[in-house]
Amino acid sequence: HGRKLKQDKTTLQKLLEYIHQAIEKKDTQKFFAWPVTDQIAPGYSLVISQPMDLNSMKHNIENHIYSSLPQYMEDIQLMCRNAMVYNRPETVYYKAAKKLLHASLKITNADKLRSSHLMLP
Numbered sequence: 001h002g003r004k005l006k007q008d009k010t011t012l013q014k015l016l017e018y019i020h021q022a023i024e025k026k027d028t029q030k031f032f033a034w035p036v037t038d039q040i041a042p043g044y045s046l047v048i049s050q051p052m053d054l055n056s057m058k059h060n061i062e063n064h065i066y067s068s069l070p071q072y073m074e075d076i077q078l079m080c081r082n083a084m085v086y087n088r089p090e091t092v093y094y095k096a097a098k099k100l101l102h103a104s105l106k107i108t109n110a111d112k113l114r115s116s117h118l119m120l121p
């Protein structure tokens, strides 16, 4: 009937979804929620060869693209680095990217995850 069956989530997916929603919450101005378009950022696609955004990452989690937490974090770092390459340091986007990267590294820090009872002590 074309109904999409609800796939059971793997343990890694549950961990990545928990981390992902915590990172999404840090993106309060939603600068990283969707792909950056050439309309809002002139010449973006000429400067940034591998774009990344939080919605694309959510799909990657659902489609089992990530096989580990470090692999997921590589895309967070790519997304923030793109913003720090395209935008000048004095812009809100550059500053937001730097802040989001630091917040993400804190969220995924092993001790922090252990204390959130998401990983074995």
Ligand SMILES: CC(=O)c1cc(-c2ccccn2)c2ncccn12
Binding pocket: 030, 031, 032, 036, 040, 041, 082, 083, 086, 087, 093
């Ligand atoms: C992430 C990024 O580089 C970005 C997000 C945005 C953005 C995202 C949502 C709403 C408005 N602007 C943006 N605008 C101009 C130049 C760069 N950006």
